[in-house]
Amino acid sequence: MEALRVITEEHQNLWRIAITLDLMADELDAGSTAEPAFYSSVFDYLEQFVDRVHHPKEDDFLFPVLRQRSTEAAAVLDRLQAEHRHGHARLDALRQALAASAVDAAGRRDFAAALRGYTQGLKGHIRSEETDVIPLARQVLTGDDWAAIDRAFLDNKDPAFGGDARAEFRELFHRIAALAPESVGLGAHSAGELRPVTPPAGEVLLKVAGMESCYGRIKALKGIDFEVRRGETVALVGSNGAGKTTFLRTLSGVQPMSAGSVHFAGEDISQLRSDMRMRRGICHSPEGRQVFGPLSIEDNLRLGAYTQPREHVAEDMEKVFAMFPILKEKRALPAGTLSGGQQQMLAIGRALMGRPRLLLLDEPSMGLAPLLVQEVFNVVRALKEQGMTIILAEQNAFAALAIADRGYVLETGSVTLSGSGQALISNEQVRAAYLGM
Ligand SMILES: Nc1ncnc2c1ncn2[C@@H]1O[C@H](COP(=O)(O)OP(=O)(O)OP(=O)(O)O)[C@@H](O)[C@H]1O
Ligand SMILES: [Mg+2]
Numbered sequence: 001m002e003a004l005r006v007i008t009e010e011h012q013n014l015w016r017i018a019i020t021l022d023l024m025a026d027e028l029d030a031g032s033t034a035e036p037a038f039y040s041s042v043f044d045y046l047e048q049f050v051d052r053v054h055h056p057k058e059d060d061f062l063f064p065v066l067r068q069r070s071t072e073a074a075a076v077l078d079r080l081q082a083e084h085r086h087g088h089a090r091l092d093a094l095r096q097a098l099a100a101s102a103v104d105a106a107g108r109r110d111f112a113a114a115l116r117g118y119t120q121g122l123k124g125h126i127r128s129e130e131t132d133v134i135p136l137a138r139q140v141l142t143g144d145d146w147a148a149i150d151r152a153f154l155d156n157k158d159p160a161f162g163g164d165a166r167a168e169f170r171e172l173f174h175r176i177a178a179l180a181p182e183s184v185g186l187g188a189h190s191a192g193e194l195r196p197v198t199p200p201a202g203e204v205l206l207k208v209a210g211m212e213s214c215y216g217r218i219k220a221l222k223g224i225d226f227e228v229r230r231g232e233t234v235a236l237v238g239s240n241g242a243g244k245t246t247f248l249r250t251l252s253g254v255q256p257m258s259a260g261s262v263h264f265a266g267e268d269i270s271q272l273r274s275d276m277r278m279r280r281g282i283c284h285s286p287e288g289r290q291v292f293g294p295l296s297i298e299d300n301l302r303l304g305a306y307t308q309p310r311e312h313v314a315e316d317m318e319k320v321f322a323m324f325p326i327l328k329e330k331r332a333l334p335a336g337t338l339s340g341g342q343q344q345m346l347a348i349g350r351a352l353m354g355r356p357r358l359l360l361l362d363e364p365s366m367g368l369a370p371l372l373v374q375e376v377f378n379v380v381r382a383l384k385e386q387g388m389t390i391i392l393a394e395q396n397a398f399a400a401l402a403i404a405d406r407g408y409v410l411e412t413g414s415v416t417l418s419g420s421g422q423a424l425i426s427n428e429q430v431r432a433a434y435l436g437m
Helices: 002-029 038-068 073-101 105-140 143-153 163-179 244-253 274-279 297-304 310-323 325-329 338-354 370-385 398-401 421-424 427-433
Strands: 206-217 218-229 233-237 259-264 284-287 357-362 389-396 406-411 414-422
Touching: 002 038, 002 105, 002 143, 002 163, 038 073, 038 105, 038 143, 038 163, 038 398, 073 105, 073 274, 143 233, 163 325, 163 338, 163 370, 206 244, 206 284, 206 370, 206 414, 218 244, 218 414, 233 244, 233 398, 233 421, 244 310, 244 357, 244 370, 244 389, 297 310, 297 338, 310 325, 325 338, 338 357, 338 370, 370 389, 370 398, 389 398, 406 421, 414 421, 421 427
Parallel strands: 233 389, 233 406, 284 357, 357 389
Antiparallel strands: 206 218, 206 259, 406 414
């Protein structure tokens, strides 16, 4: 039932967009003007994917079989498919209302009302599919039905909804998140569905033994043992002041290590300076982003590539731009003009310019609105899917553990627990201390 997973995932994205649009409507009523670029990116997304991909998939593959297998399906499917057919016209009406909103306050209020009407319809539609259609389909469809539907949904060569379309879908969603005002959240409180994970059995890439580090006489790290295998995403969670940042800084060599050892790709790098560690592929996106405000976005990215041969730079920058289109758009502007979420993308992009073999991310979600928090975790997930090895330090323990293969819990400079991300999320101690449950 892979098709249902795909549908539900798309519903989650749409639901977040609906909540975002509701918040935007509130802001419009409070007097803020409509930013056309943001809304256009949302409407493009809805049009290209809901209208051209999501709905046709349901209409062509899922609904017809469901009609065959159940007589009670017809009523709800008739209604849903009528809504599918009207999708395009409703978006057109929204685009017109957006244009009219630029004229005066009345236009703005009308646009806010149109947005609310639209999201109400969208939410009702999603709710009906999730509570009526999907349970019914689970009940009445046969194994052969599912096999055929799944095949159609997962046909990566399909021009309408194959792999390329999905990549485009992600990019458009990213655009929405990048353009959204900081004040607006997606209302997503978790990183989504939790899956049990088996740690990949790859070779050990990083092995830290007995790491200690001090600020004056205060020992911030008290003997850390830590291991990362190639391709793993490892979460480092722990509350304020636990030592996460100190650990990452000591790993990348910018903070002195007073005892212990660090082996990377089989080599003892304990004595190496930070730039030498970076040359070996340990690239750090630091806490608080630390982008250089007066420098342009391009120049910030170039700084991340200072250990790289010149001929890599243009090519790698294009890769970063492909991942973060908003950075490309603003490439010549000072980094200080970017929003917090965009600066975080830049900080990650700058680390990627060093061609990491191990990427260290220190609190990438810190201080971001929920929409952007989600987006940052989507980026981490995408990097993980590309096979990147990642250490993700986060106070946002739930989201970090949900995407990690394994995790370590740090408390006042010591590792108190480690295990698979899933196991840590289910652990009562962790739940009580970090997940607020
Ligand atoms: N520059 C510094 N000088 C002195 N003590 C420091 C310094 N930086 C951190 N510490 C101390 O070291 C300990 C670990 O801090 P660290 O910043 O590594 O924690 P953290 O887990 O990253 O916390 P947060 O979640 O707030 O980022 C804390 O007790 C902190 O007060
Ligand atoms: Mg920190």
